[in-house]
Every structure is written in structure tokens, then in C-alpha cells.
Amino acid sequence: MLGAGLAAPLLLHHRDARAQAAGASAFSDRPLRYICPFPPGATNDNIARVMSRALGERLGISVVVENRAGAGGAVGARLVAEAKPDAHTLLNASAGNLVIAPHLSAVGYDPLRDLAPVALTGEAYSIVAVHPSLPVTTIAGLVDYARKNPGLLNYASAGIGSAGHLRGALLAEEGRFDAVHAPFPGSAPAAHSVVAGDCHLIIDPIAAPHVRAGRLRGIATLGPDRWDLFPGTPTLTEQTFGEAWPNGGWFGLFAPRGTPDAAIAELNRHYNDSLADPAVEAALRRFGLRPIAATPQELARRVAADHAESGDTLRRLRIA
Incomplete structure (x- = not known):
């Protein structure tokens, strides 16, 4: 006890010295x-x-x-x-x-x-991913398929007001096709819905591991340049889409x-x-x-x- 009592002031001195050297912290x-x-x-x-x-x-x-x-x-x-x-x-x-x-x-x-x-x-990078049963490999192919099958496609997102919600709506607008928004309580369940085949499409980075594992097919990426995880997948803008998106x-x-x-x-x-x-x-x-x-x-x-x-x-x- 005596040793601890003698050491305590020394420990406090060292801690205070470190704090002074680093500058006073605003955190307790x-x-x-x-x-x-x-x-x-x-x-x-x-x-x-x-x-x-x-x-x-x-x-x-x-x-x-x-x-x-x-x-x-x-x-x-x-x-x-x-x-x-x-x-x-x-x-x-x-x-x-x-x-x-x-x-x-x-x-x-x-x-x-x-x-x-x-x-x-x-x-954030993102990826446009579809269920493998969808016969498309490019954005142009997706648009063509959607136009030939009006009202068929739906897209999953992390919820109303999420980035995936807005991007899905923008893709449908630019491609001039109809698609139903399917909101989920988060991006993970949204991605799982596409993996299960309940939804057709998702635009979200959470889909990346599913694409790499072959459970989904990536047809485009979004970001300032090509996503290094998918160097062979062209960006949305390379496919002449998304240039005016917010x-x-x-x-x-x-x-x-x-x-x-x-x-x-x-x-x-x-x-x-x-x-x-x-x-x-x-x-x-x-x-x-x-x-x-x-x-x-x-x-x-x-x-x-x-x-x-x-x-x-x-x-x-x-x-x-």
C-alpha cells in the first residue's frame, strides 16, 4: 500500500506531462x-x-x-x-x-x-448488381430487357431515402423503363433479397462480396474511377449513363x-x-x-x- 501510495503521484505526473505535451484533450x-x-x-x-x-x-x-x-x-x-x-x-x-x-x-x-x-x-464506390438469372451483362442490356418486359423489374435498396433508392429511380428514368422500388431495413437484407432472387437489381457497395463470390453479376460500377476490386467492370459513365446524377x-x-x-x-x-x-x-x-x-x-x-x-x-x- 505504501509503495502504491508513493507511486501514484509519479504516475499522475507522467500522465499530466503526456497530456501537456499532446495538448489538453476535450474528451473524458x-x-x-x-x-x-x-x-x-x-x-x-x-x-x-x-x-x-x-x-x-x-x-x-x-x-x-x-x-x-x-x-x-x-x-x-x-x-x-x-x-x-x-x-x-x-x-x-x-x-x-x-x-x-x-x-x-x-x-x-x-x-x-x-x-x-x-x-x-x-x-464511396458502388456496384450495379443483378441476379444471375437476369439475361443481362451491361447497362444497355438491362435497359433493353426492362423495356421489353415492362413492369417486371424491381430494385432493392437500404430503405426509402437511401442512395440506392435514388440511384435506382435515376437509372429507370434515364433508361426510360419502369421499375418497382423494394425498400429494406438496411443494405445487407436488400442484397440478400437479390441473392435469393426475390428482387432483380441492387445498386450498393454491399453487393460487392456477392459479385465476387458469383452469387450476383456486376454490370457496372459507380465512383470517381473504376473500382479496383472490379477492374474489368466498366463504370456507369463509361456506359454513357449517370453523368448528370447527383x-x-x-x-x-x-x-x-x-x-x-x-x-x-x-x-x-x-x-x-x-x-x-x-x-x-x-x-x-x-x-x-x-x-x-x-x-x-x-x-x-x-x-x-x-x-x-x-x-x-x-x-x-x-x-x-
Whole structure:
């Protein structure tokens, strides 16, 4: 007991010295809640688990992923928007629940007012995948088949207001064919519905492992360039589709409005450091994400621009 008592001041001195050297932290020792607004197994969930571990290591605290799914990601986003702004409740957002879903229903939050941008995770690749029984191998073939079989095709998505929902509607509009939207409570069950043959088509990165395993057929990819997991699969734009589509393919970290600037700056620094870690980058790329570091201000401008563009598109499609 005497030895422990003598050692305690020394340990505290070393801890304080480390804190002073690194700069005062805005975070206490209590766990940080990392809200994933989609079910386990979804792309958002996979990314949340990679980044929560990386962020926890750099902050020196426990970062716990909580899945709060529902309403195309709006349930989890609202939870964070209404949370105490103490930097201990964060949202792993995808573009869908910030720039699409708020145009479609009363989600209970304003993404431009009620959430504070923290850091961009990166641009998301995606893949247009069909059930192998569908006799198509290209976008042109899909369009031709859909036109010859009016009203037959349906497409699965992670829910109303998800990026997959909007992209499916845009593909049908550009291809001038009818398709029925089949929303699911997350991208994993949506992909499984296509694997089972209950749905014909999905546009989502979650389909990638099914394509690689031969359970689905990839006919196009979406992203800034060809997806390195599928170098032989042409992009949508290479097949003369999707050039005017709004950009709904990104993930980012957000906090409640009113979170102190110092805490956001600290989170941004650690988050961007994590993105530069080769192991983290490799993990994110496996899930179809190209990491991109950005400031909170750059992310705020991105959200505002994509929110406006998606709203215009949804109204044109008469979805909103």
C-alpha cells in the first residue's frame, strides 16, 4: 500500500506531462457513442467499426458502435441531432440520411442546422448488381430487357431515402423503363433479397462480396474511377449513363449542433490521421471507400451542395 501510495503521484505526473505535451484533450475517460444509423452488416456499419477502433486508439478511450437503424438512416441521425453536444455522441453518416432522406419525410432534424460536420471519411464506390438469372451483362442490356418486359423489374435498396433508392429511380428514368422500388431495413437484407432472387437489381457497395463470390453479376460500377476490386467492370459513365446524377456516395462523421469547436478540431485531427494509416485505408477500400481527408468546413460545403442538388433531383423524379 505504501509503495502504491508513493507511486501514484509519479504516475499522475507522467500522465499530466503526456497530456501537456499532446495538448489538453476535450474528451473524458468515459466511452464515446458512435452511432451507426443502419443494421449490422450494412456498409455504414462496416465503416463505423473500422473508424471507431481507429479513433478510439488515438483518443485513448473506448468508442462503442451503436446500431440505431430505421427510416433510411433518419432514426440514428435524429438521435445524434438531439444528443447532448459534449462530443461523446457521434454519427457515422452516409449521404443518404443527410442529403436525401430529409427531402422525403419529416425526419425530425435539419441536416444543415442540427448536425455539426466533423470529418469526411471518403468517396464511396458502388456496384450495379443483378441476379444471375437476369439475361443481362451491361447497362444497355438491362435497359433493353426492362423495356421489353415492362413492369417486371424491381430494385432493392437500404430503405426509402437511401442512395440506392435514388440511384435506382435515376437509372429507370434515364433508361426510360419502369421499375418497382423494394425498400429494406438496411443494405445487407436488400442484397440478400437479390441473392435469393426475390428482387432483380441492387445498386450498393454491399453487393460487392456477392459479385465476387458469383452469387450476383456486376454490370457496372459507380465512383470517381473504376473500382479496383472490379477492374474489368466498366463504370456507369463509361456506359454513357449517370453523368448528370447527383453525388450521393460519401460517408462522414458528424456531431450534435453546439459541440465545442475545440472538440471538433481534435476529432478531425485524429480522424484524418486514422485515414492516413495504411491498415485503415486498406480496410476502407475493401468496403468500397476511397479515403479523403477534409476539414469540417469543407464537409459542410459538401453537405449543403449535395442537399440542394438531391432535393432538385427528387422533385424532378416526383419522389419528394
